[in-house]
Amino acid sequence: MTFPRWPLAGVAALLLAMQAQAADGQKIYTQGGANPAAMACGTCHGADGRGMAAGGFPRLAGLAAGYSAKQLEDFRSGSRANPIMQPIAAALSDEEIQAVTAALAAMPAPLMAGVGRGEKAEGAGEVLALRGAWERNIPECVACHGPGGVGVGESFPPLAGQSAQYLRAQLEAWRQGTRKNDPNDLMGHIARSMTDVEVQAASDYFAGLEHKEASQ
Numbered sequence: 001m002t003f004p005r006w007p008l009a010g011v012a013a014l015l016l017a018m019q020a021q022a023a024d025g026q027k028i029y030t031q032g033g034a035n036p037a038a039m040a041c042g043t044c045h046g047a048d049g050r051g052m053a054a055g056g057f058p059r060l061a062g063l064a065a066g067y068s069a070k071q072l073e074d075f076r077s078g079s080r081a082n083p084i085m086q087p088i089a090a091a092l093s094d095e096e097i098q099a100v101t102a103a104l105a106a107m108p109a110p111l112m113a114g115v116g117r118g119e120k121a122e123g124a125g126e127v128l129a130l131r132g133a134w135e136r137n138i139p140e141c142v143a144c145h146g147p148g149g150v151g152v153g154e155s156f157p158p159l160a161g162q163s164a165q166y167l168r169a170q171l172e173a174w175r176q177g178t179r180k181n182d183p184n185d186l187m188g189h190i191a192r193s194m195t196d197v198e199v200q201a202a203s204d205y206f207a208g209l210e211h212k213e214a215s216q
Helices: 005-022 025-031 065-077 085-091 094-106 124-130 141-145 164-176 183-193 196-212
Strands: none
């Protein structure tokens, strides 16, 4: 027994069209996902993905796709708590997450001058960033996040180019346990070992690197 081929071909074409539409990461960023609850990312993170410091919304432009996808999945699961992002992440399909995070990774990010451990360190924030506080088992931030806090791969996101408000909020979230999505509680341990002054100083230091963009 045979069946007409055209209905199956029509269904396949429709599925491909739907997939193509769902996979338009730039459209998801600017207009939102298929589910109305998945609002446009640019509403809070800016048209260029550079974030909105006043509201505490982070830069997403240039972040590794694997890192961003993990964060969205963690918002879904609740291992990273945020009243704004949790319902948005839950409303995105797996395909939409892959598409929008790929679009974010392709957005131009600020070019920062690399500042390594060999640089002179002055002030609480710079000392913590470049030297750490090993007597309390706090490694220097650049050991994991790269020279100048530019980020390393999919596991260690950039710190430079993020606002002080956002960085401080994340350290506080690790302190309080509302963010617990790092391997082996690495950041939780570091944040709980930092003083209030160090939290503020380190956040200010990396936020300040945004104004030292490399000229080439």
